[in-house]
Amino acid sequence: MMTLKLQIVIGFAIVVVFGILVNMIRKRSLELKYALSWMAVLCALLLFDCWPGLLIVVSEFLGIYAPVNMIFFLGFCFSLVIIFSLTVALSRMSNSIRTLDQTAALNEKRLQELEAELKKAEERQEG
Amino acid sequence: MKKLVIIPAYNEGGSILRAVEDIKTHAPGFDYIVINDCSTDDTLEVCRKHGLNYVNLSVNLGIGGAVQTGYLYGCQYGYDLAVQFDGDGQHDGSYLERMAEELLRTGSDMVIGSRFIEKEGFQSSGLRRVGIRYFSALIRLLTGKRVTDPTSGMRMVNRDVMELYARSYPKDYPEPESVTAILRMGKKVTEIPVVMKKREEGTSSIGGVKSVYYMIKVTLAVLMERLRG
Numbered sequence: 184m185m186t187l188k189l190q191i192v193i194g195f196a197i198v199v200v201f202g203i204l205v206n207m208i209r210k211r212s213l214e215l216k217y218a219l220s221w222m223a224v225l226c227a228l229l230l231f232d233c234w235p236g237l238l239i240v241v242s243e244f245l246g247i248y249a250p251v252n253m254i255f256f257l258g259f260c261f262s263l264v265i266i267f268s269l270t271v272a273l274s275r276m277s278n279s280i281r282t283l284d285q286t287a288a289l290n291e292k293r294l295q296e297l298e299a300e301l302k303k304a305e306e307r308q309e310g
Numbered sequence: 311m312k313k314l315v316i317i318p319a320y321n322e323g324g325s326i327l328r329a330v331e332d333i334k335t336h337a338p339g340f341d342y343i344v345i346n347d348c349s350t351d352d353t354l355e356v357c358r359k360h361g362l363n364y365v366n367l368s369v370n371l372g373i374g375g376a377v378q379t380g381y382l383y384g385c386q387y388g389y390d391l392a393v394q395f396d397g398d399g400q401h402d403g404s405y406l407e408r409m410a411e412e413l414l415r416t417g418s419d420m421v422i423g424s425r426f427i428e429k430e431g432f433q434s435s436g437l438r439r440v441g442i443r444y445f446s447a448l449i450r451l452l453t454g455k456r457v458t459d460p461t462s463g464m465r466m467v468n469r470d471v472m473e474l475y476a477r478s479y480p481k482d483y484p485e486p487e488s489v490t491a492i493l494r495m496g497k498k499v500t501e502i503p504v505v506m507k508k509r510e511e512g513t514s515s516i517g518g519v520k521s522v523y524y525m526i527k528v529t530l531a532v533l534m535e536r537l538r539g
Contacts, residue, residue, distance in 0.1 A: 277481075280369060281371055281375050281378075281481075284367050284368060284369045284371055284375070285367070285371075285375070285378065285379045285382055287368060288345075288365045288366055288367045288368065288379060289365060289379070289382060289383060289386060291365075291366065292364075292365045292366075292383070
């Protein structure tokens with residue numbers, strides 16, 4: 184089982200990572216929306232760190248022999264969920280970029296035409 | 311009747327002028343729009359210098375996104391039909407009037423210029439022909455309709471299909487997928503024989519490992535079209 188020393192080291196690491204996360208949200212370099220899932224992981228980790236007995240209870244409930252295996256398994260599942268949600272976000276993003284790009288291009292075209300018409304009208308007035 | 315030629319251009323500074331000249335001389339009843347898909351060569355400068363009618367994308371969208379921009383343009387400016395025309399010298403402008411005639415005469419929603427009806431001109435390489443025949447069979451299986459050249463980039467559509475494509479159009483390798491989509495909607499697609507040349511500039515976007523990706527991606531896309539109902 185975990186030693187008290189390891190518990191403290193892990194607990195400290197979690198707090199540091201949490202601090203980094205909060206700081207990045209504060210500086211707006213990370214969207215709160217996407218940070219929420221990471222915060223949930225940190226909370227879960229902290230929970231297991233403070234009460235290691237919980238780990239055994241959960242792994243017994245799921246029928247997993249070693250609590251460590253459960254950590255790996257859950258960690259793996261969670262990573263997959265995050266990666267998948269990123270792929271979904273990416274698809275949405277690329278669609279938005281496409282629409283934006285096309286709209287901007289057509290607007291630019293319209294603007295060029297209007298400028299040309301304006302120039303023609305001005306020349307007519309002068310002449 | 312307002313008719314539009316959509317010329318998607320990615321790094322075709324060397325051949326784009328010839329394509330536009332081709333349309334002006336052989337299809338005078340058509341307007342054209344060049345879609346510069348964020349080229350890294352001098353395509354944009356060529357368009358500017360020669361006063362071509364162009365739209366400039368600031369992010370590279372790939373052939374699908376570029377052609378869709380053309381359909382959006384066509385819808386916005388009130389065109390009745392639009393035809394896709396490659397700027398790399400493969401397509402021949404003298405077919406455009408004939409395609410428009412065919413579209414109106416048969417009341418079709420799409421007319422495809424097919425290389426494989428009379429089997430003349432550049433017939434694509436052997437392996438590619440096998441791929442094209444495979445897509446043709448797949449589309450026949452899923453829609454019951456016969457399309458001899460589902461990968462042809464020379465396609466003319468009416469206003470109805472323009473609006474459909476302006477709303478949704480595949481990103482890469484769009485031809486087989488988009489023709490399946492409208493066939494599933496019960497649109498009428500006809501083909502006329504055309505002769506295509508070997509490209510003068512640039513290389514095909516498909517080859518090597520990419521062709522494996524192409525086959526799998528397009529197959530799945532066509533099957534997905536079936537699932538969309």
